[in-house]
Amino acid sequence: MKDEEKSKEQILKELIDLRRTVVADGAGDQLKREHSTAEEKYYNLFQSANDAIFIQDLNGTIIDVNNKLLALFGYDRSEIMSVRMADLVNAAEESKYRTALESLVKDGATVFEILLRRKNGESFPAEVSASTFPVNGEKVVQGTVRNISERKRAEEEFRKYRKHLEAFVAQRTDQLEAANKELESFAYSVSHDLRAPLRAMEGFASALLEDYAEKLDETGRDYANRVVSAAQHMDILIQDLLAYSRLSRSALKPNAVSLDSVLGEVMHQLSSDIQKRDAQIRVERPLPEVMGDHATLVQVLSNLLSNAIKFVEPGVKPKVNIRAETLSNKVRLWVEDAGIGIPPEYHARIFRIFERLQGMESYPGTGVGLAIVKKGLERMGGIAGVDSVPGKGSKFWVELRAKGF
Numbered sequence: 480m481k482d483e484e485k486s487k488e489q490i491l492k493e494l495i496d497l498r499r500t501v502v503a504d505g506a507g508d509q510l511k512r513e514h515s516t517a518e519e520k521y522y523n524l525f526q527s528a529n530d531a532i533f534i535q536d537l538n539g540t541i542i543d544v545n546n547k548l549l550a551l552f553g554y555d556r557s558e559i560m561s562v563r564m565a566d567l568v569n570a571a572e573e574s575k576y577r578t579a580l581e582s583l584v585k586d587g588a589t590v591f592e593i594l595l596r597r598k599n600g601e602s603f604p605a606e607v608s609a610s611t612f613p614v615n616g617e618k619v620v621q622g623t624v625r626n627i628s629e630r631k632r633a634e635e636e637f638r639k640y641r642k643h644l645e646a647f648v649a650q651r652t653d654q655l656e657a658a659n660k661e662l663e664s665f666a667y668s669v670s671h672d673l674r675a676p677l678r679a680m681e682g683f684a685s686a687l688l689e690d691y692a693e694k695l696d697e698t699g700r701d702y703a704n705r706v707v708s709a710a711q712h713m714d715i716l717i718q719d720l721l722a723y724s725r726l727s728r729s730a731l732k733p734n735a736v737s738l739d740s741v742l743g744e745v746m747h748q749l750s751s752d753i754q755k756r757d758a759q760i761r762v763e764r765p766l767p768e769v770m771g772d773h774a775t776l777v778q779v780l781s782n783l784l785s786n787a788i789k790f791v792e793p794g795v796k797p798k799v800n801i802r803a804e805t806l807s808n809k810v811r812l813w814v815e816d817a818g819i820g821i822p823p824e825y826h827a828r829i830f831r832i833f834e835r836l837q838g839m840e841s842y843p844g845t846g847v848g849l850a851i852v853k854k855g856l857e858r859m860g861g862i863a864g865v866d867s868v869p870g871k872g873s874k875f876w877v878e879l880r881a882k883g884f
């Protein structure tokens with residue numbers, strides 16, 4: 480390493496001397512020199528390098544350049560000797576060049592991008608990497624110039640493409656959001672308006688049963704009863720749909736909510752159901768606080784718990800375990816049951832609105848509950864999911880940011 484440096488230094492010194500002689504003598508374009516083998520090697524390397532290389536002093540006077548650099552700038556060797564480094568820089572970038580020189584003197588090495596100028600006035604972007612060497616107590620600069628037009632073009636193309644893509648995505652997102660809003664308000668007004676005629680149907684069918692019961696035979700009364708119960712079922716459907724679309728329309732601002740207090744409220748809501756089914760519910764308290772919305776969390780948990788006590792084999796007492804785990808900044812709340820379970824191919828589908836896997840007779844419901852769970856979680860910036868083995872039970876979970884995150 481030391482030897483190499485020494486010979487480089489020697490060569491540079493010789494080059495500088497020669498350059499000075501040439502300039503002083505006005506001796507023309509050939510650098511006459513006697514090379515030792517090492518110098519010859521170094522000089523050949525310098526000339527045949529793939530990069531354009533220059534050697535200059537700190538005043539910007541060119542000491543030597545290789546053929547690649549001549550080709551890049553369009554000068555021949557005799558011309559380049561009367562050119563100063565600053566002449567190779569695009570006029571608009573002169574101050575950038577000076578700043579680069581200053582940091583080069585300070586740090587001993589620098590890499591920068593700059594617009595350079597060819598002999599014919601044409602500009603091109605380049606990456607210059609330069610370092611200083613001491614020669615005879617004087618600092619000289621050796622550097623390489625790389626034409627980066629292609630890279631810049633590719634970068635520009637990429638930038639344009641990205642901008643185009645971003646604009647496209649933004650436009651599509653706006654369209655989607657608008658379509659979603661429209662659909663949601665459509666669902667809301669339709670379900671709202673559907674309730675009036677439905678009430679009329681139920682009301683008149685009930686009136687038939689009350690006021691004309693004697694005039695109807697058994698089949699007639701059965702038909703009227705079916706109209707009443709179908710209307711009642713449809714009313715529940717519409718109410719669930721309304722709850723769902725109301726949820727999708729309201730913006731939620733998450734704040735710290737205690738899962739213990741949410742669960743307390745849910746247990747109170749479902750208490751008669753829990754008693755009727757003699758359900759055993761174990762809660763691993765204390766449950767942590769999460770970032771969410773209290774009312775939405777009550778809806779979410781009430782749906783999960785009512786499912787957990789509903790979907791058991793007939794005659795089986797529901798057993799539910801509720802626990803939470805904190806994973807760094809997230810909280811995952813688990814509602815685990817020992818019920819009928821769900822085949823894996825349905826794990827994603829059941830979260831869609833109106834998706835149900837059982838008949839109404841065995842397990843009543845509208846299929847909106849889990850859609851509310853999913854939507855509610857989305858609105859609070861969380862996610863929901865399920866692990867389940869048919870016949871063994873289901874473990875539903877919801878994940879939210881922990882309090883303070």
Ligand SMILES: Nc1ncnc2c1ncn2[C@@H]1O[C@H](COP(=O)(O)OP(=O)(O)OP(=O)(O)O)[C@@H](O)[C@H]1O
Nearest residue numbers: 786787790820829835836837844845846847848849
């Ligand atoms: N804990 C569970 N165990 C087994 N299956 C379940 C469980 N929870 C949900 N499912 C299945 O997913 C379906 C959708 O659940 P979801 O809560 O959305 O509707 P639902 O309970 O049938 O009706 P709703 O909740 O609207 O009254 C259920 O019909 C059932 O097939």
Ligand SMILES: [Mg+2]
Nearest residue numbers: 786844848849
């Ligand atoms: Mg349900």
